[in-house]
Amino acid sequence: MDDIIDDIGILYVEDDEIDIRHLLREFRKINPSIHIDVVHNGMEALEKLRGVTNKSQAMVPPKAILLDINLPQMSGIDFLKKLRSDPRFRATVVFLITSFYTTQDKIAVRDLNVSGCIIKPLQHADAINLLWCMDSDLQSAELFF
Numbered sequence: 001m002d003d004i005i006d007d008i009g010i011l012y013v014e015d016d017e018i019d020i021r022h023l024l025r026e027f028r029k030i031n032p033s034i035h036i037d038v039v040h041n042g043m044e045a046l047e048k049l050r051g052v053t054n055k056s057q058a059m060v061p062p063k064a065i066l067l068d069i070n071l072p073q074m075s076g077i078d079f080l081k082k083l084r085s086d087p088r089f090r091a092t093v094v095f096l097i098t099s100f101y102t103t104q105d106k107i108a109v110r111d112l113n114v115s116g117c118i119i120k121p122l123q124h125a126d127a128i129n130l131l132w133c134m135d136s137d138l139q140s141a142e143l144f145f
Contacts, residue, residue, distance in 0.1 A: 011062040026127040042079030064093040
């Protein structure tokens with residue numbers, strides 16, 4: 001699995017620096033060469049993703065997006081709606097990583113093709129499972145719901 005996950009690119013959309021450091025540490029324990037881009041809100045994420053198709057940008061399209069729901073400027077759910085409205089990103093794998101996942105959140109993302117949800121703090125086993133799902137190209141990771 002290590003050879004395959006070297007090529008996995010992840011976009012992590014998170015505003016909390018402690019959560020960012022924690023997630024990066026857990027993924028680097030598994031494989032230090034995993035490429036993770038971090039942005040701090042939904043607007044930055046959209047700009048970065050739209051740059052994927054702009055030849056002046058060097059970012060490789062991510063294999064998956066790890067998305068917090070509670071973000072400044074644009075909520076994770078609003079970001080997800082905008083992401084899914086763009087044909088280039090309708091099938092992009094998205095996992096929610098959030099402190100709270102309410103029934104209201106579940107209803108809001110029901111039709112937005114979310115692959116799973118993990119409640120913070122991310123555990124080492126969660127990171128392994130996420131990578132396994134990304135590597136397997138699973139579109140529905142029911143074990144996370």
